[in-house]
Amino acid sequence: MNLQIKSFEEYKQVYDYSVKEPEEFWAGIASTFQWKKKWDSVLEWNFKDPDIKWFKGAKLNITENCLDRHLETNGDTPALIWEPNDPEEHHRVLSYRQLYDKVCQFANVLKNNGAKKGDRICIYLPMVPELAIAVLACARIGAVHSVVFGGFSAQSIADRINDAECSIVITADGGFRGNKDIALKDIIDDALVQCRSVERVIVLTRSRAAVSMIKGRDVWWEDEIKKVETQGNPDCPAEEMDAEDLLFILYTSGSTGKPKGVVHTCGGYMVYAGYTFANVFQYQPGEVYFCTADIGWITGHSYIVYGPLSQGATNIMFEGIPTYPSPSRFWDIIEKHKVNIFYTAPTAIRSLMSFGDGPLEGKDLSSIKKLGSVGEPINEEAWHWFNEKIGKKNAPIVDTWWQTENGGIMISPIAGVTPTKPGYATLPLPGIQPVLVDETGNILEGNGVSGNLCIKFPWPGIIRTTYGDHERCRQTYFSTYPSMFFLVSSLSCSEEPKIT
8 A cells, every 4th residue: 555645536535445444444554564473453442441452463673664674775875864953063874774783783782781672761862863773772672762851850750760660761971952051961860869760871972071970870872882892793683572562651741740651552653653754744765854853752753763764764853952053053954954844843933933034044945845833733824934934835834733642643734635724734634533522522513613622433553551550541531522532622623624
């Protein structure tokens, strides 16, 4: 099955098929990925418990889809292009072969330090290539990664480490963000006073800040790499994983104050992240794709690491912020690397709008073919500025709606294929069955109505549980309306565009 839809007519046909025959539809999408063993059944589910299993019985390793399968034909293709916080520092390019080698190398480091399948590993790193390498190395050996955004406090980190009972922490001496130096290792040391489960801390050299290293617990990333190099076997066979084995935990702020550990599993998440990336952005081989998110958030997981790499994309990873050292930084990166697809947040767009047109003067943005918005609804003024100033009215905007619990984009235009409307996410992607319901759970039909947004049928990227507390998952997402996944209150359905 082709992952990409090429016309609005085809969208309507595929969407209709995906609703009428969802298991056949998703089996076709999944068949484009690499499996060690095919599934026994495509889907088993109920939303009451909830209990959702996609591709039951299938065996795989997601890193073989993100790395190994590209080596023969695209091994020399750039996988990651890293732009540092300071534009005076040289950028780095890792081909798929080089990224594969570094992931295997660090996977062996993890094994040397006692990591094994099922262990939870906390990653607290700046936006450097080693962050993506660490994430993939965990997945390579079947360990469960829990990435914590580099701006979080010691208490926030401690809460997440303790909830997941992490045995290893991967961090750096420090990091850079704009004109700020962030003392990552010091923050970790403060957090670990409260964390009894952590046995090893692996510290990457980034800022060269003076840090304390606790004997018997803390080791340097670079020293551990040298040990692996002397062992002489750089490869690391990918651990065979069940489709429903845990891939990662990603914590979101909970209404009770205790963070929720959203759990995503190997098979369904892989299929959904890869499919939505390829289809929404209409990614073509050789295009340069730039997502400005941090890997500490779900956007970075799905649309910097797993989605793009599963499709063999060339992916820009940026350490800094859009206004440092000047508000033209994004435009400099786009011009320098001839970016074709640019995916960012409305908050960044509005911030850059406030500086006027000056930062755009003399910047060559002609390489841009497609634009994307993520993180919150984009207001019409920002949409029009993005369209006119950045896309030159020649690059379709995909205004993507989704959240951590979804695993990937749910409602969005498909670039250049389905209609766009300023300020609206527009239509559901194939396989997504949204409904609006009133306060008593009755489905509201037609246009011009407002209600609570629910999804009435599972998709492969759906949350499986909240780590260590399945009842919390049930109460938060599945108890409000019987047999519905509930996430958003008070949403309006516009007059257009609509499916006809």
